[in-house]
Amino acid sequence: MYQIGEISKQLDISMDTLRYYEKIDLLPHINRKKSGLRLYSEKDISRLRFIMRSKSMGFSLDEIKELLRFRENPTGAKPEVRQLAGKKLRDIESRLNDLNVLQAEFRLLINLCTDDKENCPILEAIDNT
Numbered sequence: 001m002y003q004i005g006e007i008s009k010q011l012d013i014s015m016d017t018l019r020y021y022e023k024i025d026l027l028p029h030i031n032r033k034k035s036g037l038r039l040y041s042e043k044d045i046s047r048l049r050f051i052m053r054s055k056s057m058g059f060s061l062d063e064i065k066e067l068l069r070f071r072e073n074p075t076g077a078k079p080e081v082r083q084l085a086g087k088k089l090r091d092i093e094s095r096l097n098d099l100n101v102l103q104a105e106f107r108l109l110i111n112l113c114t115d116d117k118e119n120c121p122i123l124e125a126i127d128n129t
Contacts, residue, residue: 001031001039011048018048026051026065058088 008015018038021027027047030038040048050071054064063084070077070084105125112121 001041004038007040007045011052013052021051024061026061058092
């Protein structure tokens with residue numbers, strides 16, 4: 001069993017975040033000492049790692065709640081997990097497309113700015129948006 005401070009350091013996650021995850025039921029009720037100090041088990045740590053990895057993959061906290069539910073019966077939840085992952089992939093592809101358009105726009109504006117000795121096309125583009 002590990003105390004909240006140990007888990008915070010080990011996983012590089014704030015104690016406030018740990019408490020918040022418990023409050024919103026991403027973590028089940030954490031065991032406590034009689035003094036009220038939280039005690040985390042290996043299972044809790046595994047769940048926290050799953051949450052953190054899910055967040056790094058771009059899943060929202062609500063989506064992570066679903067994933068955690070699916071984690072309990074992965075075989076039975078496979079279609080729903082695929083659907084959720086497919087939606088996430090489409091979101092990522094859309095954002096990548098938006099970033100590619102933005103990248104091209106910045107390249108153009110930087111080139112225009114280099115060639116224009118009197119005005120700043122970058123500021124003008126931002127102003128006109």
